[in-house]
Amino acid sequence: MMSYRFRTLLLAGALAGGPAALQAQERPLANSLSDEACVARDRDDVVVRVGIPIEKQLMCAGKESGSISYAAIPALPTGEARNAALLAAFEASRPGQIARGRLDCKPAQWVGDALALPCRARSGGWPTLVLAREANGLLTVVDGPASTFPALAAAVGATVEGSRPQQVQQLQTLWGEPVVLASAADVDRLSALLRDARIANGEGKYAVAEDLFRQALDVHTRLFSENDTRAAEIMMDLALNVSNQRRPDEAAALFRRAEPIMQRSANAADRARLATALGYDAANRGDFTNALAQARTAAEIWGQVATGTGAGADAINSSPTALVTLAKAETAMALNLVAQMAIRQGDPVSAYAAASESLGIFDATPGLPRRMRTDILTTLGQVSVAQGRLSAAETYLRLALDQRHKISGEGAATLRIRTLLGRAYETEGMHSSAIIAYRDALKAAKALPRDAMVLTTEDLIPFAAAVSGYAKTLSDPKEQQGLYAEAFDAFQLVRSPTVDRTIGQAAARLSAANPAIADLLRQTQDQERARDFARSRLAAEQALPDGERSSEVEDELKTAITEGDKKVLALRTKLTGDFPDYAAMAEGRPMQLDELRSRIREGEGIVSFLVGRSRSFVQLVRRDGVYIAEATGTEAELRDAVTALRRSLEIQGGSINEFDMARSHQLYRDLFAGIAPHMAGLDHLSFVPTGPLASLPFALLITEAPKTGRYEDAAWLARRAAIAHSPSLQAFYTLRTTRPAKTPDRPLLAFGDPILATPTRASAAASGTALAQLGGTCRQDAPMPPELLKALASLPDTAAEVRNVARVLGADDGNLFLGSRASEANLRQQDLSRYRVLYMATHGLLPGELKCQGEPGLVLTPPTTPAQSRAEDGLLEASEVASLSLNADLVVLSACNTATGGSRFGGESLSGLSEAFFHAGARNMLISHWQVPSAATASLMSNLFTSLGPQMASGSSDALRAAQLTMIGRAQTAHPFFWAAFVVMGDGAASTAPAASEAAE
Template sequence: MRNCKRLAIAIGAALISSAQIQPSLAQKTDLAAESGRIIALSRAGQYREALPLAQAMVARLETTTNKRDLAAALTNLGQVLASLGRDAEAEPVDKRAISLYEAALGLDSVEIAPALNNLAALYQRQQRYAEAEPLFVRALAIREKALGGGHPDVGQALNNLATLYERQERHREAEPLFKRALVIYRKAAGADSAPVATLLNNLGQLTKSDGRFDEAEPLIRQSLAIREKLLGADHPDVARSLNNLADLKQRQQRYEDAEPLFVRARAIRERALGPDHPDAVVAMNNLAGLYLAAGRNADALLLVDRAVQRGQAQPKVALPVLFAAARDGGMPAGPAFDAAIDVIQRSAQSQAAAAVDKLAVRLAAGNDRLAELVRKDQDLAAANDALDKGLIAAVSRPAGQRDLAAEARDKTRLAAVIAERASLRAMLAKEFPDYAALSNPLPLKLREIQPLLAEDEALVAFALVDDASFVLAITRDRFDWQQIPVGGDALARRVMRFRRGLAPGASQDGGDGARAFHLDVAHELYTALLGPVEALIKDKRSLLIVPAGPLTALPFHLLVTAPPAEPVPATAAGYRDAAWLLRRHAIAVLPSLGSLKALRGAPRVDRGGKPMVGFGDPVFDPALAAGPRRTATQQASRSVATLAYTDFWRGAGVDRGQLARALAQLPDTADELNAVASDLGAPASDLHVGVDASETTVKRAPLADYRIVYFATHGLVAGDVKGLAEPSLALSIPASPSALDDGLLTASEVAQLKLNADFVVLSACNTIAGDKPGAEALSGLARAFIYAGARALLVTHWAVDSAAATRLMTDTFRRLKEHPTMGRSEAVRQAMLALLDDQSSPDSAYPSVWAPFVLLGETEMR
């Protein structure tokens, strides 16, 4: 991964991070000095030392009547927390600072701009762009009004907003902002200043991404020349410019010109930061990518093999290199395959880190042994980040200002922290294997996966890179992997087209309408995704699928294995005869490769004794609790996706009334719960509907006593409500939200539940991935429920018909009761086929009716 864009953005972010303000404490000399020390420590990268000072200042000012001073202290604290990577703690601090500034100074005070920037930068790091943009825009407008268009702070604000646009590839909007900022900095700081080098670099990156290579090269070369002049030939910022110039040459297929530039950039980073530093790892992967593009596969393999051994390989480069090596004999097939699944698992682990971090914050608040170890791991992680950032800040100083002895001491301390954290994680793995498997799963090798599979099972995993993808298939005694000539973006478009006929309101009358389900698209996806490994998997009764990226939104059981007689049948009944993949295989989805061991390696335990506990028909508007309920039809005009999460915030809290109005009531779900419970023999006392379907009820219920835990409500994938960082289940919204109960049961809260369930049913909209391919729901809710003790989940791909959901669930559970050895995925398969083949109801053959559910987790009853 060349990450040239990331480098340009990191420079922009550095401008943001320096935007700490001097609080308005001039009349209080001691507080002013304390604030100045916090800022100085932060600018030097000594965030760990700055944190207790910032926390103490906030505590000291909590009782003051001067909310302006408290807001300034909170702004500094939020910046320090964010610099330590503790975004979950920084976000509410930043929001509170903004709220206090607004109350004390009004909406347009220039003092509020740094707090706005802090929160916007946090959102940008989390790719919450819709929330970051209005904050950056507001900060720019405030500074322009207060300081004038030529002030350096305005240049910084322009760069911040332009960087956000560039991350979203909104180049036409970013370019004029970068150019305005460049004019400002040339006048304010000089033509050869560091800010000018940054802006030249950013403009060069943008024009390069647009393919305007003749414009990009002089810009990047100017940036490089300024940095070499100001900072010396061995400065890390020089390595950034070298990397960017090398990437330009590679895009022009001038490989011989690119190689010495990449080599020099790598050498600078390794000397300054050490060979295991992430920036040095990027440089090594960049060089491997160049060798791959130039057809020098043997040279690329040497670097990739080294990266795999260190756990540092990047899928974008490593997978094509390993595949080529296995194909051409440069590496034995078995070791190449093992290396590939290692790369895939480590990549998936990093993608799930945000959800795990939120769980760790919750666990650390406890007082047991696990909480103690988690807190220590967090402290070590913070020390690691602080030392790393401090080291980068130190080596980034001009040569004459560097303290080489201090840098050497910091490198030694960093190595000791890394070693101590590794030892702690080994302790966690021994004492709390479930938490370790969730937070830091060790990649499985082929020889560990195959014994976990039954004779009639095949596991299929996917990995997506820029312009290609890979499908890997494993059975008990064989394996295969093939390259798919379609990248992640193209697959996302195909999946969205596939799902168009499954959305609420899609036509069930067939015809050639754009909103009908297209069988030919389903067959094309089958051919692309599973066709390459069909010989290995076609005779297996059960398929275990590990999707990636946009494939998390793909219901694999609706793929079509043979060309359809007509792309769109004339009637709903015409879908019955399609060659659905479900007719050939029982299908289950796994949230990760490692979850197979977590599910099947755990000792057997007795199931809960009670049949079912259910939660449904929650009250989203507290005003409705005592009055008549609105129907789903009356609320259907409002969609949760029509509003951004920032629209629900008022000051430092969520406007639950606004959120409630965006959530449609679900009165049919009470009937669904009652019907399923009646069939299972569950008493009415175990059903919680209306106001009782709350977080408080869920958290206090003895859930471990039940074999089935059933939620019939809205599922909110991260991104449905823009900015909701975790996938969540919407429950009754209380009149007075609290930490215990705010109406949203998040993934990290789910992970703290105690379950012993054969099934958790999530009969709701969007509990798997909704219409947003790439949503991390599988590494959120699914992992959380499995960690909490669920053996399997039944989740929905789209808004379900309650009558169909009731029939599917009761049929599935009845089959398992009558045939306990059938297996969960086979029971779901047979229930779906029974509904599909029921000729008494022609409309039931339409796929959105019979196929909304997918099984996640363990397929067999153990």
């Protein structure tokens, strides 16, 4: 996973200072044009220089708004030469160079005898005024938002004449355009949002960072415009953030908004930043050729800016020191990206050249953040692995690990280096060394909260490979089991970004509804931000030359970090203790292997996967052991296989495609050949699929080579075992561990046949048009417009489907909500805890089918007029589901639109939706992967609920299997199109199963 690194230097510079102590001396200044009281406050975090006043902060309305700095300069000439001499002195001074490094400024002008530079802050884009004035050989330089003009003038001893409107006009004359007079509170809010967002992004807390970036963009757009370069810069921050979360479509939409703005910019640095961002995004998408080209473009432009040549000449000549440093830093990081992409392209020679040049630039440029150096060293380690130089790789990576750990502790970046070290050992066949390296990484990973855990499948696969390889050298089964048990942690840490996002949104809605949870979360986030801010300040302080570093400041920051860690841990412990249900959903809890095995019955197995770009692994957990083996097939190959099988399940020209039985059998062998001996004798299988496998109903795999072309003769996996799917190993464990507090007393509550399009419009074309409309709509927190849902195809056959299930279960018609009654409002009015079965026969919408929609949802009858809230708009989203109070043995989602064509399926979205239902109190779910003709659905459901019985005496997976076998036995319904669409999500157990403690005995 690629990190968004551009603007690192600016961030470090912004963090180099911190809030001054309250007891520092203050001097009143004039009020700002926003009528905020402003003072000059002594800074207590800088070195006092002999003969020079102590530097100060400009504070307005209690907010840090600017700076006041000083420099001793030679006496200036009098007369006409004075202004030119003052400008030259300013440019040569340390305060002047610092200001130039942070700001983009127009040509110098004059306010009385004071030099005036109308600028915009590079970080945030604020109109920032710089004033400089000399008196008795002392140069005073001040800067602050345009609204602080009177206070800035007072700070340098200049006189500003006229009324407030006249002063505003004077500012507009300086800028040559209208100027936004934002208050100190506005400036502080936007600056804090961007600072905290970039820190969170650097720590791998992508969901937190995304929320902060979106808030920052809203604030910036309100104050300025969404069409200026600073807005585009925030859009690129946000685009890379969602790209890191593997949401490429959303990232592409943001880049489409930002790119034209940045391309029009006269500042070469803006185009360089765009190229860098596009490079990282392309790398996240696996388009390494494009990523390499963008990285080279960025390095070339930054190199021109750094040397004052080409398009960057004007910018560099206007700032001879600070911008040079920035440009060199960005050049180094662009070259580092070039090296990473060259590795991906199989060109280690070019990669080594680029990474070495990057390190050379860094080492020759004082004052750069040390974390940059760890990134470059990490890349050199990867290059050395590609070159087969293990000793060099180990040296680079251990040096990077040591330095990074000192900077940010055991965070996301440190974990990544640990896994790269393990990968290096595994590449050279040093399995035991790789396992040792991964032990440390996994131990640290399990201690991190969910929102900071960024180990990907690609990070974990080398560990599985090392374990699998080393196990082959062992002859003692007990030793093999001990080794396989270590790898269990890797499999349970695999998470889908789609599922994580759904859980995050559900958790956010739940916390918003509970003030006590919201308060604890707010305290935790505040403490985390303060601690992470201290870490960034410490990194910036340690990057200073030795003569400028302060051991006192470093010690204070280290203490603040330690204390912050303690406070965060205490708050998280309290959250878990006071609200265990919420914490279980939002945070998750790593299990011990023995805990899981104690919940598995004899004859039962749980299968999970690591599916990667170049190799894949499968794990089987039984009550009596755990086994790991390599599976045949990369992520792309498995996606192709699933896509091909799903196409065999489509109706074309009014008829069903032939099902590719040979390919089904081959996929079974590819996935399970390595663990096949240990699957023998198992009659219950639970699968925890990931990636493309999440859209595969495993029951349709064929375990033996087909001997005839008859579907009823095939050795379907459904013949061998009852099958359930689970969103995660933790979800399976939780469902097996939790027992309902009371038994539901009513058999069925059903919703179906929502009023959508009229039957004449209920065609595939009409539904496709409706989805296209949905795709262009961005409602964010607003209710869903009813006209969009009404454009979806109607589902009249679901009424008969629901009535048939009610007949089998002996349910009252009053519990069937069809047509106009199938509304979200009616659903919320029911006591959902009283029903054994909740049946939803309706469309499902996936993330991405609605612009800005990040979670799946179920469509109900929309209101006749626009809803006032999302609670009644007709789209029941996963985050809303999680807040319901269910007690259902089974939730059925029938007619869900979970296959959108091509290679894009909705399996992972179903997993996220299932997690929400499980949190709400469901114990099992029955979900359809495609819409089945009404007659086949009626037959399947009749058989399934007949097998289950009103008291749900048999397990849901057993009941589904029995219903499927009945249909397989009939030639007219043996094609898997008719019987394989439905899968059980959960643990598949019967409601009368023994308690967890009893099952373990």
